[in-house]
Amino acid sequence: MNDVRTQFPxxxxxxxxxxxxxxxxxxxxEVGIILSNPAEGIHGWGLVEGxxxxxxxxVERSDLPVDTLLYxxxxxxxxxxxxxxxxxxxxxxxHIDEALxxxxxxxxxxxxxxxxxxxxxxxxENSRNNLHGVESPTDVLNRLMKFLFEKESDFSDRxxxxxxxxxxxxxxxxxxxxxxxxxxxxxxxxxxxxLRPLLS
Numbered sequence: 001m002n003d004v005r006t007q008f009p010x011x012x013x014x015x016x017x018x019x020x021x022x023x024x025x026x027x028x029x030e031v032g033i034i035l036s037n038p039a040e041g042i043h044g045w046g047l048v049e050g051x052x053x054x055x056x057x058x059v060e061r062s063d064l065p066v067d068t069l070l071y072x073x074x075x076x077x078x079x080x081x082x083x084x085x086x087x088x089x090x091x092x093x094x095h096i097d098e099a100l101x102x103x104x105x106x107x108x109x110x111x112x113x114x115x116x117x118x119x120x121x122x123x124x125e126n127s128r129n130n131l132h133g134v135e136s137p138t139d140v141l142n143r144l145m146k147f148l149f150e151k152e153s154d155f156s157d158r159x160x161x162x163x164x165x166x167x168x169x170x171x172x173x174x175x176x177x178x179x180x181x182x183x184x185x186x187x188x189x190x191x192x193x194x195l196r197p198l199l200s
Contacts, residue, residue: 015156018148018198019062020169021085024051025192026077032113036105038074046076052084054193059088062195065159066090071147072163073100081193082163094163099147103140103167106133120185127182137181140171166190172198 027045028035035045068091072082082094108115122129128136151160162169166189174184176198190196 014199015152016158016160019064019159019161019195020172020190020198021058021081021161021163021195022166022169022190022192023047023073023075023077023081023163024055024084026051028077029192034105034108034111034113034115036102037109038101041075041077041102044076047080051081051193055081055084056088058193058195059085064089064091064161068159068161069151069155070094070161070163071097071100073102073165073168074098075102075165078163078165085161085163089161097147099143100162100164100168102165103171104133104135106130106135108132108134123184124182127180137167137171137184140168141175141181144168144172145175161195169196 024047026035026047030048035041066089068089070082070086070089070091070093072078072094074096078100079094079096086092086094105115105119108119119129119131119134122131122134123137126136127138130136130139167184169190170184170187171181173187173190173196174181177187179186
């Protein structure tokens with residue numbers, strides 16, 4: 001994949017206002033496993049009971065306008081979050097986009113969350129880390145930047161909310177903070193149902 005960062009540098013003045021929201025607490029979070037395979041994540045492993053409340057609190061605090069454009073990862077935990085958020089904002093229904101899907105963790109999929117530490121340690125040494133089939137931070141950033149580049153081409157002066165997952169969001173925050181992508185764990189991790197502006 002071509003590195004789209006050369007087309008879309010972090011210093012660019014964005015034409016739209018972007019907010020990132022992580023999905024609410026999910027079944028995978030509840031049992032403490034990594035769930036990144038689309039074959040399972042798109043149709044299963046949705047939100048747990050009580051997740052709607054943390055989503056409601058985050059969205060109501062954000063005061064997003066009713067003309068917000070909402071895009072979501074196709075994973076069930078994200079789409080459920082997006083639909084619930086859309087109802088609170090009273091904005092149009094979410095658009096589903098594969099560019100926002102969870103980072104794929106290869107061999108570590110369906111394993112314990114403690115393996116994140118090993119993956120992130122490898123990331124810190126190599127932004128193209130794809131050990132054991134893991135999707136590299138660079139590849140995640142490239143698909144997200146391509147998505148943003150398309151939205152910047154299509155819209156102007158809009159509020160756009162992106163519902164996705166922990167690693168993709170942290171990787172995007174890293175880039176727009178002017179840090180190299182291998183430093184994505186230096187950014188305060190985004191919590192479940194947390195909603196943050198892309199640019200502070």
